[in-house]
Structures are given as structure tokens and as C-alpha cells.
Amino acid sequence: xxERIDCDVLxxxxxxxxxxxxxxxxxxxxxxxxxxxxxxxxPLPRAAHLDHETIRILQEAGVADEVVATSRRSARxxxxxxxxxxxxxxxxxxxxxxxxxxxxxxxxxxxxxxALRRQLATLPSAQLHSRWELTGWNEEGAGITATISTPEGxxxxxxxxxxxxxxxxxxxxxxxxITFDDLGFEEPWLVIDMxxxxxxxxxxxxxxxxxxxxxxxCVLMGEGRHRWEFMILPGEAAxxxxxxxxxxxxxxxxxxEGAVTLERKAVYTFRARxxxxxxxxxxxxxxxxxxxxxxFAGQGMCSGLRDAANLAWKLAAIxxxxxxxxxxxxxxxxxxxxxxxxxxxxxxxxxxxxxxxxAAAAARDAQMLAARAAGHSPDGTxxxxxMADGLILAGSAGAGSYFPxxxxxxxxxxNVLGAGHWLIxxxxxxxPELALFRDALAGWLDAHGAEAVLVRPDRYVFGTxxxxxxxxSWEAALKA
Numbered sequence: 328x329x330e331r332i333d334c335d336v337l338x339x340x341x342x343x344x345x346x347x348x349x350x351x352x353x354x355x356x357x358x359x360x361x362x363x364x365x366x367x368x369x370p371l372p373r374a375a376h377l378d379h380e381t382i383r384i385l386q387e388a389g390v391a392d393e394v395v396a397t398s399r400r401s402a403r404x405x406x407x408x409x410x411x412x413x414x415x416x417x418x419x420x421x422x423x424x425x426x427x428x429x430x431x432x433x434x435x436x437x438x439x440x441x442a443l444r445r446q447l448a449t450l451p452s453a454q455l456h457s458r459w460e461l462t463g464w465n466e467e468g469a470g471i472t473a474t475i476s477t478p479e480g481x482x483x484x485x486x487x488x489x490x491x492x493x494x495x496x497x498x499x500x501x502x503x504x505i506t507f508d509d510l511g512f513e514e515p516w517l518v519i520d521m522x523x524x525x526x527x528x529x530x531x532x533x534x535x536x537x538x539x540x541x542x543x544x545c546v547l548m549g550e551g552r553h554r555w556e557f558m559i560l561p562g563e564a565a566x567x568x569x570x571x572x573x574x575x576x577x578x579x580x581x582x583x584e585g586a587v588t589l590e591r592k593a594v595y596t597f598r599a600r601x602x603x604x605x606x607x608x609x610x611x612x613x614x615x616x617x618x619x620x621x622x623f624a625g626q627g628m629c630s631g632l633r634d635a636a637n638l639a640w641k642l643a644a645i646x647x648x649x650x651x652x653x654x655x656x657x658x659x660x661x662x663x664x665x666x667x668x669x670x671x672x673x674x675x676x677x678x679x680x681x682x683x684x685x686a687a688a689a690a691r692d693a694q695m696l697a698a699r700a701a702g703h704s705p706d707g708t709x710x711x712x713x714m715a716d717g718l719i720l721a722g723s724a725g726a727g728s729y730f731p732x733x734x735x736x737x738x739x740x741x742n743v744l745g746a747g748h749w750l751i752x753x754x755x756x757x758x759p760e761l762a763l764f765r766d767a768l769a770g771w772l773d774a775h776g777a778e779a780v781l782v783r784p785d786r787y788v789f790g791t792x793x794x795x796x797x798x799x800s801w802e803a804a805l806k807a
Contacts, residue, residue, distance in 0.1 A: 334358040334454075335646045337473055337486035339461040339499050341365075343374070343436065344614030344631030345492035346443040346455070350388045351639035353453035354746065357646055360484055361447075362459035362475055364493075368444070371591045372520045374436045375548050376625030379424030381632040382432055383732060383786065386741060390442040391428065397550040398432040401533050406679060409538035409688075414679070414695040416706050420533070426786075427732030427739050431625070433533075435549025461498065464489060464610075471609050488642060489610045492631070495598075497616035503607045510599035510667075512621055512674045514681050515559040516544075517568050517594055519578070521587035523553050528586040535623065535680045539688035542680045544623075545581070553587060556622075560683055565594045597621040597677065599670045605659035613638060618666050623676035624709060626669045637662055640747075640784035650805040654718065661717035661787075668711050718783070718804055720790025720797070724775040730782045733767035740764050741786075748801065752779035752794040 336352055338345045341363025352359045377385070377394070385391040406415035420431035447453050456477065464473040473484045491499025523529065536543040544556035557577050559568050567573060569592055578584075601618045605611060614631030637658055644650035679695075682688045698704045714727030732740045743760050753772065756765050772780065777791035781801055789801055 331472075331483040331485055332360060332454075333485045334360045335486065336360075336488045336490060336642055337362065337461075337471070337484050338490045338492055340491065340493035340614070340616070341444075341455055341457070342492065342494065342614065342631075343440055343443065343628055344635055345490070346440065346447055347384065347388055347632050348490060348492065348613065348635035348639055349453050349455065350443060350447050350450065351384075351635060352642060353447065353450035354388075355639070355643040355647065356452055357643050358452045359454070360486070361453070361455040362461055362473075362484070363455065363457050364460040366457050368437050368440045370437055372436055372548055372552060372554070374628035375433055375546055375554055375622075376629070377432045377434050377439075377632075378625070378629050379426035379428040379430050379432075380729065381426075381629045382428035383426035383741065384632045384636045385439075385443075386428070386739070387636075387746060388443065389446050390439075393442045394434060394439050395428065395432060397438055398429075398434045399547045399550060400429050400431060400433065401531060401547055403532040404431070404535075405532050406535045406537055406676070408692045408696075409536065409540065412692070412696060413699065414537060414692065415699075415704060417709060418707065423734060425729060425731040427734045427741070431533075433547040433549060435552060436628070438549060461493070463502065466608050466610070487609065487646065490613055490638070491610065491616045492613045492635075493616055495615040495619050497612065499610065500602060500612055500616050503604075503610050503612075505602050505604045505607060505612065507600040507602055510601065510670055510674065512599035512677055513596060514621075514677065515565055515594060515596045517557045517559060517565070517574075517577075517592065519555045519557070519574060519592050520548065520590045521553050521555070521583075522590050523551050523587055525586035528583055529553050535676070537680050537682065537688065537691070539683045539685050541577070542683070544680075552590065555581070558681060558683070559594070569594055599674050601663065601666060601670065605663065606655055611638065611655065611658065618670070620666075620670045621673040621677045623680065624669060624673040626673060630666055630669060633665075634658075634662060636785040644805055648805070651807055653807065654805065657717040661714045664715060665711055672709060672711075714787055718789065719787075720781075720792070720800055720804075723790035723792055724777055725780065725788045726790045728788050730780070730786050730788050731767070731771070732786070733764040735763035735767075738763050740768075746784060748784050748789070749782040750779060750794055750798060750801075751782065754794075 335358045338361045341361045349359045400421040402421045404417040424430035460476045471489045475482045533546040542558040598619045613634040719726040779794040781789040781797040
């Protein structure tokens, strides 16, 4: 067997979750190896959406400007009846969200992955190896010895931690004996991606057409692309629905012939599942290896990047700062409830769309139209709950909430304060560097009746109180 490679963290899977995690770790000086079994980035679109919070994560990774430059935005996300009546309308997608970036960004996933890999290549403590496939590992004391199949033959990698970011079929999850909880949603859909030649002929809003004859999705993608998704109805064969003749029939009502060209078609089964354990000893799961969500809320890739942001600073605190390894037990505690809320929202949306019985669809339409007319429709923007448990100062105002990133004169708070945790009190607001953000930060402290706030490296609030007490509580929590 060839020479062993030692590192702090071995990541199985070089998709967006794995590479984002690798970048965030390497920026903190952590030695990281990414083992990716494929030779190249998958060249066709998959994920379509990143929200303001995940673009903020990419800001820390150093690629946000590049990603946003080629993304597209829509002001609305509409759920419509077959006749075009509005059942649900989520607005404000093109406005700046709390993360300091547009609330919804429609992306081209291969371009995002390329930007992340270029950034990773600039970091000296990181290595990404294509055509490397994890075949097994042994956990021994303070580390893991993994066996990797490579084009040059088998190799060993010795690491303190192994991260399975290796997708929905996750060999790491299977080998670790971790099972999924099935959350009760499974529907096959045909996904059609189009290259756009005349954007003026395409819908400007993201759409869910709640037509029992054929539930349909139509959404923007990254620059130069558009996506349609068609539900495969009960009793239909997927290969029949995906045939060229069928695709032509499905697209005909949209009247876009000549405005678009087919880039790819694929059948996906949309599922809602979550792993029962996200950590088993020195093995952790992230992204689709840990959870799968239907696409209706656009949170699949977003959830993986949030996993990466949560894990990166905790692993770095353990490896470089002597924090307790028990800190990693807070990973699932913090992420899983938010993830379940995310899945619940996506499933609610999916169940609204995926009604194929005409009578049931008519009843749905009548109920939702009446609720909307009465002002009781859950329109607006999509919000998810704060952390209720984990590494937070429970009982203090704002603990577990997401800390916003003010933007002023094209300057962003994160770029001024940098990585790591922040301790912001009213005295700190007087320093010149924070002049542009003084009113926004003072407003946050006022709203929470707080003298000071300690913000975690993943930009969730640890807690509020006096600066001295917060510093002591933070240090104690990391060592606990």
C-alpha cells in the first residue's frame, strides 16, 4: 500500500457541501483532504436555488460575488390553480435578506462548484483528489485510518475526523450503520432543463401549477437557463413520460418553441428523509448523506451548506483551540430541528402541488382561495425557526436566532469583522470601522434589551448579556 497521508479532516464527497466545508476548514488552517470518486464536476444543472443565508456562507468562503454575478432573481414564487388563480404567493425573493444578500438566488450548480474548487485550490492546507473512492475505515483511539481506492492503487489516509458528504446513497452512512427516518413523501418527477435564447418569452416568476391533470413546476435557473418539472402520474411509466415525444407535448402549452433548447431531461424521485444519527464516533454526515428534502422550498443545497458552516468552526475549535470533542454532539441537536422544519415546509408545498384527484384539487382550491380572500393565507416570505438547543446561552434574549448582516455603501459587516466569533457591546459601536453599521447594530441591541451580544462563527447568536459574562460563558461552553 502506498504512503499514508495524514490530515485533520477527511471528507468523502467533493460536491458543494463537501468542498464548502473543506474551504471553511482550510481557511482556518485545518489540514483537510477531499476524496471525490468522480473525475470531474457533474456538468449539468441540479440544485437551482441558494438563499441569502447560504450566499453569506459562500461570502465567507470567498466566492459569493462570483456566484451572485451569474444568478437570477424573481420577485415572486406563486402557487397557481390550473386556471391561473393564486393559491399562495411568496414575495420579496429579490429583496436583500437578513444575510445581507438577495433572499432567493437562482443558480447554475456546476458554476458554483467550479468557483468553490478554484478557491479550495488556493488554500495550502487543503487537497482535493478526483477518482478517489473511500472503501473502508477503522476507528482507532484518537483517529480514523481510511482506505482509499485511487487510479494509482490503494492508499491510506489517517485523519482525526471523517465527514460523509457523499450524497443521498452515502456509502459512509451505510457503512456506519446509520438509517433514515422516512418522513412520508415520495413522488417521481420529470425534470427538464432548457438553455434560454429569448428570456422575454419566459415567465418572470417562479411557478407551481397545481393542476391535477399534471402538477408542474417552472422556475428560473442561473443565467441562460430555465427549468420545468412535471409530475409523473400514478400508473405512468417514467420512460414514457421522459420520451422525446412526451417532452414536446408537455412543453407545447408554454409556447416557448424557438426561445429555448433542451439541455437535459432526468427523472428524480423527490423524497423527505433524515438520518437518525449525524455523528457516530469520529464519523459525521452532512448534506444529502444526512437528509433529503423535496425541492419545493428550494432548500436542498442550502441545507448542506448550513451543515458545512455549523461543522467547520466546531471542528476547527477542537483541532486548533482545544475545545471539547463533545462540541460535535451539538451539531445534530442544532441542525436537525431546523432541518425538520425545512422539510415540513417543503412537504406542505409538495402536498399542495401533488394532488391529482380532480375533486380533491377542487376542494383544495376552494379552501385556499377562500383563506386568501379572507387574509388568512400563509403568504409572505419563508422563515425557519431559531435554534432552541445546543451551544447557546439559553434564556438570554435572542439566543439561537440568526444574526443579520447589515449592508451599507456596498460594505458588509462580515468583511469588516472577519471570521470567528464576535463580541459586540455598545462601546464597540464607537470604533470607526463600525461607523457604517452603528445604527443597525444598536437597533438590534435595543430590540433585544441587550448590553452586548456574542455571535458564533456561523452567525447564530450564542447569547446576550454583559460583555464579561458572555466571554466567560462562551469559553466555558467550548470546554464543557
